[in-house]
Structure formats: structure tokens, C-alpha cells
Amino acid sequence: MNTHNRKPSRRFAVIGAGGKTGRRVTQRLQSQGHSVRTLSRSTSPAFDWAQAHNWPAALQGIDALYVTYQPDLAVARAQEDIGQLIRCAKDSGVEHIVLLSGRGEAGAQQAEQVLITSGLSWNLVRASWFCQNFSESFMAQGILDGELCLPADTIREPFVDTDDIADVAVAALTRPALANRVFEVTGPELLTFAECVAEISRQTGRPIAYRTVAAEQWLQVLQQQGVPDDIRDLLKELFTEVLDGRNASLSTGVTEALQRPPTPFATYVRKTIDAGLWSPAVTD
Numbered sequence: 610m611n612t613h614n615r616k617p618s619r620r621f622a623v624i625g626a627g628g629k630t631g632r633r634v635t636q637r638l639q640s641q642g643h644s645v646r647t648l649s650r651s652t653s654p655a656f657d658w659a660q661a662h663n664w665p666a667a668l669q670g671i672d673a674l675y676v677t678y679q680p681d682l683a684v685a686r687a688q689e690d691i692g693q694l695i696r697c698a699k700d701s702g703v704e705h706i707v708l709l710s711g712r713g714e715a716g717a718q719q720a721e722q723v724l725i726t727s728g729l730s731w732n733l734v735r736a737s738w739f740c741q742n743f744s745e746s747f748m749a750q751g752i753l754d755g756e757l758c759l760p761a762d763t764i765r766e767p768f769v770d771t772d773d774i775a776d777v778a779v780a781a782l783t784r785p786a787l788a789n790r791v792f793e794v795t796g797p798e799l800l801t802f803a804e805c806v807a808e809i810s811r812q813t814g815r816p817i818a819y820r821t822v823a824a825e826q827w828l829q830v831l832q833q834q835g836v837p838d839d840i841r842d843l844l845k846e847l848f849t850e851v852l853d854g855r856n857a858s859l860s861t862g863v864t865e866a867l868q869r870p871p872t873p874f875a876t877y878v879r880k881t882i883d884a885g886l887w888s889p890a891v892t893d
């Protein structure tokens with residue numbers, strides 16, 4: 610196992626640096642004075658999960674790496690891609706990798722094993738559903754439109770704030786004592802989708818309805834909206850398999866890494882309102 614020695618000035622890279630967690634990890638590292646190479650398809654050097662021949666240039670000179678996989682670590686090709694990334698990272702001299710993973714996803718856990726057994730220093734941040742799916746992802750439009758329709762009814766999920774995920778990831782990247790551990794991160798409470806929407810409605814002061822729809826009907830609508838086949842398959846798996854109650858429990862990863870409790874959903878809602886993310890577009 611790599612000893613995970615820390616150099617005085619470590620160079621960090623973030624894959625998916627413009628994303629929900631990558632952006633926050635980058636901001637935190639930079640505000641601590643670290644050098645960060647931001648990586649995605651639109652950066653220079655570029656990093657594209659579909660263009661492995663470009664990975665060596667993207668990882669050259671990097672000591673520690675935060676990895677978000679696209680579209681989701683649960684897809685079939687993730688295990689192979691993560692394996693290839695690790696081989697490239699080792700060849701490039703990367704010492705430590707922090708991988709974002711999903712809780713209760715069998716495919717994701719196969720990819721996790723590739724990192725755990727890689728011989729590199731590692732951390733896994735295994736997250737429940739993000740609160741920010743309501744404001745920065747596929748559920749945001751429903752909130753703005755005043756009605757969110759999903760194939761989920763009474764299932765409860767411990768939605769986690771991506772600010773907490775970023776805090777845990779940065780701790781894992783910068784604190785050698787935390788190396789080679791899994792941090793399973795959740796929020797502090799179990800909520801249904803309807804309860805989340807009711808809290809957003811209460812704090813924004815806008816009527817926002819939640820409606821449960823049949824999965825097949827929902828997938829047909831997504832198809833009509835032009836959502837690609839692979840993303841529809843992924844969403845189907847997430848809603849019909851992962852949301853079957855297996856994740857309806859709290860875990861302690863945020864407190865283990867940060868010695869503080871995770872952020873309540875109501876606090877996430879207040880921050881999101883303050884940031885203006887749910888403000889309706891101004892029209893003439």
C-alpha cells in the first residue's frame with residue numbers, strides 16, 4: 610500500500626470541476642491556497658471519460674485527484690473506466706485518489722473495489738441522494754414550474770447537502786490521517802420527496818405540488834423531452850431499484866470526517882433561496 614506521504618506543495622486535480630461537487634471542492638481547495646487543475650471536457654487540458662488517450666496529459670504533475678464519474682458510477686462501463694484511470698494515475702505519479710460514489714448502487718460498489726485494491730492511497734465518499742438535485746439538476750425545473758412529478762411515493766431518503774460532500778472530500782484530500790477510509794455521507798433526516806417539496810414551497814412562499822407518477826409514464830415523458838436512452842436507463846434504475854428502501858437509514862460519514870453534524874434539509878433550502886437559484890426568470 611502506498612504510504613501517502615504528503616509533499617509540501619501538493620498539486621490537486623478535480624475531474625468534473627464544474628459539477629455540483631467538483632465546483633465546491635475546487636473552491637474550497639483554492640481558498641485554502643492550494644493549486645488546483647480543473648478538468649472536464651471543456652477545460653485545457655481537457656478530460657473526457659470517452660477519450661482515454663488524453664488522460665495522461667490531464668494528470669501529468671498531479672499528486673492528488675478528486676474524481677466524479679459521468680454519467681454515474683452505477684453504469685456498466687464505470688468499473689473498466691475507473692480501472693483505466695487508476696492505471697493512468699499511477700503512471701503519472703498520482704499518490705491519492707478520492708472517488709465520489711453512490712450509496713446502495715451495486716455497480717458503483719464494483720468500481721469502488723477497483724480503487725480500494727489499487728495500491729494507491731484512497732478515500733471513498735459514498736453519498737446518498739443530493740439535496741442539490743432539487744436546485745442544480747434534473748428536479749430543478751419541476752420546482753420552478755410549480756409541480757414536481759416523480760415515480761416515488763412513500764420512500765424516505767437521507768438527502769445530503771453537496772457542501773457537506775465537498776467538505777468531506779477536501780478533508781480526505783488534505784488530511785493524511787483520513788486516508789484509506791470510506792465516508793458514507795447522508796443528511797441528518799429521512800424525508801420523502803413530497804416532504805422536501807413541501808419544505809421548499811413553505812420557505813419560498815410559492816405553491817409547489819408533488820405528484821407521484823408511474824415509472825413507465827415518467828420515462829415516456831423523458832423520451833419525448835429528448836433525454837438520451839442511457840440517461841433514461843440510469844434514472845429508471847435509480848428510481849426502481851436504488852429507491853426501494855435500502856437507503857432509508859442515516860450514516861455518520863460527515864461527522865466522522867468533520868466532527869460536526871450534517872446540514873439539515875431546511876438549511877439547504879434557505880441557502881438555495883439566498884443564492885437565487887429558485888428565482889423565476891424575469892420576463893417583460
Ligand SMILES: NC(=O)c1ccc[n+]([C@@H]2O[C@H](COP(=O)([O-])OP(=O)(O)OC[C@H]3O[C@@H](n4cnc5c(N)ncnc54)[C@H](OP(=O)(O)O)[C@@H]3O)[C@@H](O)[C@H]2O)c1
Nearest residue numbers: 625627628629630649650651657658677678681682738739
Ligand atoms: N446526484 C446524486 O444524487 C448523486 C448521489 C450519489 C452519487 N452521485 C455521483 O455523483 C457523480 C457526479 O458528480 P456531480 O454531481 O458532482 O457531477 P455533475 O454535476 O454531474 O458534473 C458535471 C461536470 O462533469 C463534467 N462532465 C460531464 N460529462 C463529462 C465527461 N464525459 N467527461 C468528463 N467530464 C464530464 C461537466 O463538465 P463539461 O461539460 O465541461 O465536461 C461538469 O464539470 C456521479 O458519478 C454519480 O454517481 C450522484
